Amino acid sequence: KAGVTQTPRYLIKTRGQQVTLSCSPISGHRSVSWYQQTPGQGLQFLFEYFSETQRNKGNFPGRFSGRQFSNSRSEMNVSTLELGDSALYLCASSFSLQGNEKLFFGSGTQLSVL
């Protein structure tokens, strides 16, 4: 069974640009969550999707957005990139919305903003 797949693995952007990251969950998983990981702030929850609807959102500005498709694949978008957006972005999937006991993470997308 394939794991959680995130693409691309690495991204380099400049300030002001926008970026889209993709996450394919484990087959059969319907819940997808996104996290930002930085050395200073650790792991911070961005948002969570289930059945194409955003169910929870973390404390991030509106420049951060996401969506989920009918096949459960998810994308997140960051517009008007800032230097502070440089981070590892992790996606996690679970079977249900109450899936915190069985959460599976992808390897992440390392975003560098220059």
Place this chain on the structure above:
Amino acid sequence: GNSVTQMEGPVTLSEEAFLTINCTYTATGYPSLFWYVQYPGEGLQLLLKATKADDKGSNKGFEATYRKETTSFHLEKGSVQVSDSAVYFCALSAPYSSASKIIFGSGTRLSIRP
């Protein structure tokens, strides 16, 4: 509110040494407790968990016991290997809730010398 505090890293040990990574928590009710591991270049993987007081989670030679009286969930391993070098995250969450409710510690980087 709920929180997790784990020991600062980095922790450097020689192969076959005994490992303890301390984790204490503050929470209302009876949270589930987790240890996640992040190997270089990868996402987080669930290492072990415990869902009630005095439960012992174990996996790959690692153990942690849910101590409600001391609000602790320390990670231990009797004999570490070079392959255990990674970042370890302690986390808590209300049982069977959404991924958005998981609170992660700041992570402890472990390096094992051959």
